[in-house]
Amino acid sequence: MPNCITRSIPNLVTCCNLFSGCIATVMAYEMRYELALLFIVMAAVFDFFDGMLARLLNARSPIGKDIDSLADDISFGLAPAMIAFSLFKEVPYPAFLEGVAEWMPYTAFLIAVFSALRLAKFNVDTRQTTSFIGMPTPANALFWASLAAGAHPFLISDMFNALWLFVLVCLFSGLLVAELPMFSLKFKNLSWADNQTQYIFLGVCIPLIAFLGISSFAAIIVWYVFLSLVTRRKA
Numbered sequence: 001m002p003n004c005i006t007r008s009i010p011n012l013v014t015c016c017n018l019f020s021g022c023i024a025t026v027m028a029y030e031m032r033y034e035l036a037l038l039f040i041v042m043a044a045v046f047d048f049f050d051g052m053l054a055r056l057l058n059a060r061s062p063i064g065k066d067i068d069s070l071a072d073d074i075s076f077g078l079a080p081a082m083i084a085f086s087l088f089k090e091v092p093y094p095a096f097l098e099g100v101a102e103w104m105p106y107t108a109f110l111i112a113v114f115s116a117l118r119l120a121k122f123n124v125d126t127r128q129t130t131s132f133i134g135m136p137t138p139a140n141a142l143f144w145a146s147l148a149a150g151a152h153p154f155l156i157s158d159m160f161n162a163l164w165l166f167v168l169v170c171l172f173s174g175l176l177v178a179e180l181p182m183f184s185l186k187f188k189n190l191s192w193a194d195n196q197t198q199y200i201f202l203g204v205c206i207p208l209i210a211f212l213g214i215s216s217f218a219a220i221i222v223w224y225v226f227l228s229l230v231t232r233r234k235a
Contacts, residue, residue, distance in 0.1 A: 014046070014067050015067070015071070017050065017072070018067070018071035018075065021076070024145075029086060033086075033152060036082075039079075040076070040141050040145045041142070072115075072138075075138075076138050077111060077119075081109045081111040084111060084168075084169055087155060087165055088105035088107075088108055091161055091165055104166065115176060117177050134179070142218075144218075147215065147218040150218065180228065181232050183201075197231050
């Protein structure tokens, strides 16, 4: 009986991830972006601990892997797609796009599609044991949630429009499946030589959080992508 309970704990945490993602999706649809961000962050926390618990309790299972991917595509694929969908309903449209304004919001679901492709690719790609190839889905979700919650007045102003939102959807969808090596935040040890990229990343994140508040998550993700590109060129 204890073994059965132990094996169920990681899957229970994964289900909490899925539950949080479902609520985040509803909050996004209702344009309550701060709450959508909160539940995406909660989903990311559950996503972190389910894998850790599975390793600690030696409770890995095929069903756990499958439900984890499903939960991640809801929490970090569908939820950010719904955020973009709702933003398309609010942003101004330039004159040349007014004819397709009714249909453009549905392009937001490219995020969910490419997130599913990213997760499937991660499950079979043996290169991604210590780092990532392409943007991790939680990072993409945090970008969209933070952008909507922290920069909403700008997004619905005349300085922004549906064309730029569509460009962001395409860009970040592409980053999910791009053959772009991205570093992991896991520290090998505490030495500067072995973790230089991680220390530089965290050092810049601190002032971003201090000055940008909620929207800092979006800025941090952009910084993460930029630093990954720079370190790739040096390598």
